[in-house]
Amino acid sequence: MLRYTLLRILWLIPIVLVVSFIIYALMDLAPGTVVDSIINEEMTQEEIDQLIARFDLDKPMIYRFGKYMLGLLRGDLGNSQITDMPVWDLYMERFPKTLELAFAGLVLGVGIAIPLGIFAAKHAGTIWDNLTTVLSLFGLSMPGFWLGLLLLIWFSFRLKLFPASYDGTLQSFILPAVTSGFAMMATTVRQTRSSMLEVMKQDYLRTARAKGVSELQVTTKHALRNAWIPVITTIGLTLSRMLAGSAIVEAVYSWPGVGRMMIEAITQRDVTLACGCVILTCIMYVIMLLIVDLLYALVDPRIKSQYAPVRKKRMVTE
Numbered sequence: 001m002l003r004y005t006l007l008r009i010l011w012l013i014p015i016v017l018v019v020s021f022i023i024y025a026l027m028d029l030a031p032g033t034v035v036d037s038i039i040n041e042e043m044t045q046e047e048i049d050q051l052i053a054r055f056d057l058d059k060p061m062i063y064r065f066g067k068y069m070l071g072l073l074r075g076d077l078g079n080s081q082i083t084d085m086p087v088w089d090l091y092m093e094r095f096p097k098t099l100e101l102a103f104a105g106l107v108l109g110v111g112i113a114i115p116l117g118i119f120a121a122k123h124a125g126t127i128w129d130n131l132t133t134v135l136s137l138f139g140l141s142m143p144g145f146w147l148g149l150l151l152l153i154w155f156s157f158r159l160k161l162f163p164a165s166y167d168g169t170l171q172s173f174i175l176p177a178v179t180s181g182f183a184m185m186a187t188t189v190r191q192t193r194s195s196m197l198e199v200m201k202q203d204y205l206r207t208a209r210a211k212g213v214s215e216l217q218v219t220t221k222h223a224l225r226n227a228w229i230p231v232i233t234t235i236g237l238t239l240s241r242m243l244a245g246s247a248i249v250e251a252v253y254s255w256p257g258v259g260r261m262m263i264e265a266i267t268q269r270d271v272t273l274a275c276g277c278v279i280l281t282c283i284m285y286v287i288m289l290l291i292v293d294l295l296y297a298l299v300d301p302r303i304k305s306q307y308a309p310v311r312k313k314r315m316v317t318e
Helices: 002-010 011-027 033-037 043-056 060-072 087-122 127-141 144-156 169-199 204-210 214-227 228-244 247-252 258-267 272-299 301-306 310-317
Strands: none
Touching: 002 011, 011 060, 011 272, 033 043, 060 169, 060 272, 087 127, 087 169, 087 214, 087 247, 087 258, 087 272, 127 169, 144 169, 144 247, 144 258, 169 214, 169 247, 204 214, 214 228, 228 272, 247 258, 258 272, 272 310
16 A cells, blocks of 8 residues: 555656646747736836846746756745745645635535435436436536526625625635535536445345345445445545636635636736646645545455555465
């Protein structure tokens, strides 16, 4: 298990290199530079040239990328070209808000999806199963920004129940959490239903019922436990996407998270801040997937035995 974990962490190095080069190249190909966001009408051409030289915009992109990577190897993500503040400090200042929104969506989505998926599987082929399927398809088909705008129109502008943007209150937290949790709920319901349908056909469940085990224990202790692996995969992947791609929800609700900061950095052509945000988000995404893989071993002893040392495996087989 330790060797597998170390190999996954080492794979971060080429991933970070490729991702950082792609975002750096895309930012360079985009029209405009960070100088366009700084200059004003009172600046002279000499002052503008000084800004161009300061950000090395008079040099090739590969030179600027190499200079940035040398700093990254020393653990320095650089300073924002707009605010001149360290990228690490800016990221860590916004990251708790993104984490808060993602886990609120996780609790809301999984709290509804798991019982609903089990209910649909136990009533497969009925009208309740069909309604659950329609609800999950509706959640999968509706983009996050569209759902966010609909909730804003109805609950903020028409009914005036919630504020339209973040103002630090609990009420401003509800609509973003619902928008994030709806996508989590839709994917998890479908996976829970399909996994439970496969498990419920197994013979050991009929044996458990024949021994007098209650239906609740059969469902939760025997069926759900053996259906956890694909469900955990779906939850982990969706949570990773929520942490890495919550920019849409944050932009709709003016949520002060990493996603919104990344959009602002790209709009202002702040290459250092945008690249730093993407790199840190990429690292976080890989770590989240690694945690999901490690959870497999906790849920399923058969997977844990695959990572056991050779001597232990021989002792078990003997």
